[in-house]
Amino acid sequence: MFILDLDDKSPTPLYRQIIDRVRRLIEAGTLRVGERLPSTRRLAEQMGLHRSTVATAYQELWSLGYIEMRPGSRPCVRARLSIAPAGGHEARGILDWERLSSGPALGIFADYRRFGLETAPIGASGPIDMASLDIDGRLLPLDQYRACLNRALRTNGPGLLAYGAPHGFRPLREYIAGRMNAHGVAATADEILITNGATHGIDLVLRMLAAPGRKVVVESPTYRQVLPLLRFHGFREIEVPMRAGGMDLDVLAAALQNQQPALVYTMPTFHNPTGISTGQAHRERLLSLCGRARVPILEDGFEEEMKYFGKIVLPLKSMDGDRIVIYAGTFSKVFCPGLRLGWIAADRDCIDRLAALRRSSELSPNLILQAGLYEFCRRGYYDLHLQKMHRTFRKRMTTTLRLLKRTISPAWAEWREPNGGYLIWLKLKPAGGRVPDWAKLFAEHGVAIVPGRHFYRSGGDHSHIRLSISTLDEDEIAEAIRRIAKALSGLHRRKSHARRFS
């Protein structure tokens, strides 16, 4: 007798339930190899099902190798290997992945263990998030975007489900070229490569240039992800300190002369983490120094479009007469990170090389999200969204700066007012001799921040923290600053208290 307990109220289709039950009977040994199952007709009658439901289930069981089917005879259970033991925490194999991994890969794991788990999961409640550089989801035009994605799938048809070119979707490349033009960069579509976000662009550039002993100039502090990535690719970093006006160009000049770096990596606009944007003169001198040394510049314009205070300096790439600048842009910091779409603008020859490297490691980017984004841009939704982001963050940043000024005593901290973007780099003054663990202190008061030392190779800076307002509205910002002020006032009160009684 052959009994299957099916549940016709379950959301799982009945044919799938049959498959699961029969599989379980076979795996448990209840049904043995060679044993015959009822015919399709018989089982359908027994269970009160349509014959096609049973036929579909048997077809799938056959294709999974559980049963054999021959015309004119009932299906029977196939000889089948036993399944290897289940995994999970306890399962131990004979390989030691730590020992097998290369040195550079171990560096990446160590970094991941230190920092990788910081990103708050979606919808997590907890402290107010001034740590992440995600975008406030409430501002994203989800319905418009969905309409565009639909339209793109309808218009382009199954072609969008095929492999595409490693350079990316041509219409989007054309749109981005036009967009770069608005920032003063005269790029053509051939000079644009679509990437899986700015970090992916950086990785491709490093893949192109990596060779033993090569060095890369970075600002210090710099984008946290880039430091382990440089080491992974075998580069040594040359850290050039950030001053109030940007990277110290005298130090850079000496490094270019004495250390022959292969690349200068820089964020001239809304530098991460300091928020500094360099001026025209700084940009021109940087270009001239690197041009003379014939060293390419990787310009990370991750927040280029967030110039909502209108104090505009154009990207290095716009003045790149020598064509030494590789520009990395992204849609992650204005539209949304979740698309994982960015771009590189560079010489066509350089673009083709990066495309070859992308192809070797993942063939091509998905066309679907590219076509959806193109539709979003083509309809003017991107422009409208950008304006909304500008209006909103002009207000939010103004509020942030006003509240910081009002509630944080100059005895506790100091900061520079950014020209746009999402970041404020706060220099905290110690209360007494010992520097507290700032991340811990603020977390205890319900605010997540990123400690400054994360942005240095050496990790030596214990006086700064990075505040991001990218996911917060004005009420949340006000509450976060209130909490920060409370933490700092408490700290400094304890200090003076301690002094009084010491």
Add this chain to the structure above:
Amino acid sequence: MFILDLDDKSPTPLYRQIIDRVRRLIEAGTLRVGERLPSTRRLAEQMGLHRSTVATAYQELWSLGYIEMRPGSRPCVRARLSIAPAGGHEARGILDWERLSSGPALGIFADYRRFGLETAPIGASGPIDMASLDIDGRLLPLDQYRACLNRALRTNGPGLLAYGAPHGFRPLREYIAGRMNAHGVAATADEILITNGATHGIDLVLRMLAAPGRKVVVESPTYRQVLPLLRFHGFREIEVPMRAGGMDLDVLAAALQNQQPALVYTMPTFHNPTGISTGQAHRERLLSLCGRARVPILEDGFEEEMKYFGKIVLPLKSMDGDRIVIYAGTFSKVFCPGLRLGWIAADRDCIDRLAALRRSSELSPNLILQAGLYEFCRRGYYDLHLQKMHRTFRKRMTTTLRLLKRTISPAWAEWREPNGGYLIWLKLKPAGGRVPDWAKLFAEHGVAIVPGRHFYRSGGDHSHIRLSISTLDEDEIAEAIRRIAKALSGLHRRKSHARRFS
């Protein structure tokens, strides 16, 4: 006087037209620095536009740095840098990217120049395509997929537009774990990493293991993309010849003993390009050899699910008691390549390391397409699609093999009948002494194929070609085989003709 020629019939919004016209006037020098533009009200009246349209355009021009705006005064043209010269073919910078690129990167470019342009662009007409391993777009359930994508965006909301975990979308990981289970692999969601397709998975594994002087065993011939990628990561490949029953295990045993490889890369099911699936005994011995040598196996199951003839052997990973197998799967060869979604199934520790490497190079995969695919799977559409693919390709492959047998003389070529998948590996017999350029010969007859030598490091095999039926229906297959037969018969007629008169 200030005249803008706007076109109210154009699909470009009027505010965008204003921006473009003003920008062009500034860039052409018609509007000079310091020159004043009409007030919002004035321009709106002049042009018969709504004031807000003009205001929006001015706002954008200001944010792009073209104009300055102060309360109470008319906007004026800002001092702005001239745009660097346009790119294109002629533009020459001062850098030589060839010289700057690393040796390994140069290898990738050389490979790309040789093979990279083979993929036919979407919708290209031309020869019948027996070269690509794309999927026949006519079989893809585009509307169902679109409905699922919509549903996913509606259900998950803006969370899908945020950064996700580097491991991938949890529900999809769970689904894939279940799916692997159906193939006899007892994986949990923690043991699954979502990748941007199988090649991306291979790249991540190579990133983890790459160290100078390390070696990797590959079948010879093997997946074409893997050879340049190995060299890029600094590996030397150990080529183990394919026999009728799979990789030569005696050669492998010697290589494991004498050359201490860091990895064995294998495609036990529907091997690319030969189409061979190894038997149970071969799989067990392969596992045992590598287990004893403590060498991890990278099992590429790129066509695992296309076992439509029902002759099933389970993946190596299903018998992996020692837990030495890293399994790379993909949705590209059953559902559609355009999603760029695949996975790795391996030990949790190994998965976490690969996730760290993915994070370092591109932060996280997009959530949107993962959630859409999950919805597609959850609703049972994937199962239904798989059944349709099985039915369809069982017929198509049967037709292909029947027609080959009927039209291709054994004097011209021989081949082995595959157990499923899309590939047939044809061994062509030379007509006379000289081996023709097969790709060229068949292209002249209107069929694109991939020559066998592409699948070897050494490139020495001039007798094989790979035929793929993945994009063709039965009529197209019939026509392609007719053309191939014609080409071969012509070749052999010329040969006998030449003999007769020599």
